[in-house]
Amino acid sequence: xxxxxxxxxxLESARRAGTAIAALNFYNAETLIANSRAANALNVSIILQxxxxxxxxxxxxxxxxxxxxxxxxxxxxVALHLDHGATYELAARCIEHGYTSVMIDGSKLPFRExxxxxxxxxxxxxxxxxxxxxxxxxxTQTTEFSADDSTQFFTRPEDAAxxxxxxxxxxxxxxxxxxxxxxxxxxxxxxxxxxxxxxAVPDTFLVLHGGSGIPEALMxxxxxxxxxxxxxxxxxxxxFTLAVKRSLCQTNEIDLRVTFSPAIDAVQEVSMEKIRLxxxxx
Numbered sequence: 001x002x003x004x005x006x007x008x009x010x011l012e013s014a015r016r017a018g019t020a021i022a023a024l025n026f027y028n029a030e031t032l033i034a035n036s037r038a039a040n041a042l043n044v045s046i047i048l049q050x051x052x053x054x055x056x057x058x059x060x061x062x063x064x065x066x067x068x069x070x071x072x073x074x075x076x077x078v079a080l081h082l083d084h085g086a087t088y089e090l091a092a093r094c095i096e097h098g099y100t101s102v103m104i105d106g107s108k109l110p111f112r113e114x115x116x117x118x119x120x121x122x123x124x125x126x127x128x129x130x131x132x133x134x135x136x137x138x139x140t141q142t143t144e145f146s147a148d149d150s151t152q153f154f155t156r157p158e159d160a161a162x163x164x165x166x167x168x169x170x171x172x173x174x175x176x177x178x179x180x181x182x183x184x185x186x187x188x189x190x191x192x193x194x195x196x197x198x199x200a201v202p203d204t205f206l207v208l209h210g211g212s213g214i215p216e217a218l219m220x221x222x223x224x225x226x227x228x229x230x231x232x233x234x235x236x237x238x239x240f241t242l243a244v245k246r247s248l249c250q251t252n253e254i255d256l257r258v259t260f261s262p263a264i265d266a267v268q269e270v271s272m273e274k275i276r277l278x279x280x281x282x
Contacts, residue, residue, distance in 0.1 A: 004068055005077040007101035007131040008170045010045045011205040011228045020223045020278040023047035023207075024271055025083060025233035027054050029066065030260050031240060034267035036070040039078065041268075042275050046074075047101065047229065049081035052090060064098040079131070083231070091121045095130050103133040103173065111159065118167040126168070133207055133229075136163045137175030157196040164201045171205040171229060172197075178210035187214050191225055198226035205229060211274065212236075219277050232274045239266040 007021075014021045024046055026032040032048065039046045048067055055063060067080040081101040082094045091102045104121040106114035118134040125132045137155030155174040164172060174197055177189040198206060205228040211219070212234035219230065243263035253259060 003071045003074065003077045004098070004100050005079050006129055007047055007079040007081055010047065010077060010079055011171065013045070014228050015205070019280060020227055021045060021047050021229050022275045022278040023049050023081060023229050023231045024274065025049050025051065025236060027237065028058070030264050031236060031267050032066055032070055034264045035271050036074050038268045038271035038275055039074050039076065041272060042279070043075055044275055044279055045076040045078055046275065047079045047081050049083040051083045052086065060093060060097040068098070088117060088120055092124060095125055095128060099130065101131040101133070103135070105135045107135040107137060115163055115166045118169060122168050131170040133171040133173055134163065134167055134169040135173035136160055154190065154193060155197055157193070157200040160197050161200040164204050169204065171207050172201060173207040173209050178208060178214065187218055189218055189222060191221060194222065194225045194227070207231065216277055223278065230278050235270050236267050239270045242266070
């Protein structure tokens with residue numbers, strides 16, 4: 001029986017264990033294989049997730065079919081999650097095709113519009129037992145990130161309480177100093193803000209985006225402060241691309257299965273590192 005699960009039960013298990021779930025992006029068959037092998041090697045649950053760009057690249061039917069097959073081969077339950085869904089329509093399409101978890105990212109909208117959009121997605125998703133992640137504050141790209149003005153994007157604890165009350169989201173992505181992409185300097189997480197957010201929404205699972213490149217000590221501390229889901233993508237893409245480049249430079253081989261094999265291994269290694277980072281028990 002397929003083991004694709006809503007994300008909420010996985011997050012609940014992680015909370016009870018005092019750990020977090022590693023949410024690993026995949027972009028093609030090879031990165032999905034790598035993430036699946038990593039989960040099996042460590043015998044833990046993970047969240048497999050795709051962005052809209054990957055959906056446009058592979059198509060929803062292909063993604064869901066691949067993820068269901070992967071879930072059958074992974075020993076522990078896994079979720080298939082939409083990462084940074086920008087519209088109600090995209091979230092609805094993902095739910096219709098079999099995603100078990102969706103993120104609706106209205107973080108660039110005015111607060112009230114974000115609440116309304118997120119609430120609509122929650123109503124649809126919860127009617128089919130699909131979990132929902134919202135975002136409040138805005139997790140920027142590292143290219144947008146400036147220490148001088150970054151706090152203007154940070155999540156306000158009082159807003160988080162209102163947002164969760166009005167939307168009933170299962171999980172909340174928070175902006176506390178992380179960013180998407182490679183960091184160009186030190187990572188500075190506002191742990192006091194993170195603790196206040198957790199106190200404001202104690203029953204909601206907090207999500208840390210921009211996990212690639214965060215030092216182990218900071219990630220462990222964030223999990224202790226209440227983060228239940230940590231997202232990783234940039235380092236996985238980087239590991240894959242660098243391995244393919246090395247393969248192409250070292251041989252005239254044209255068999256893609258030979259070229260991509262080291263890339264699968266490279267991504268699996270990074271994925272296992274991130275899973276271990278989130279799970280002190282493995």
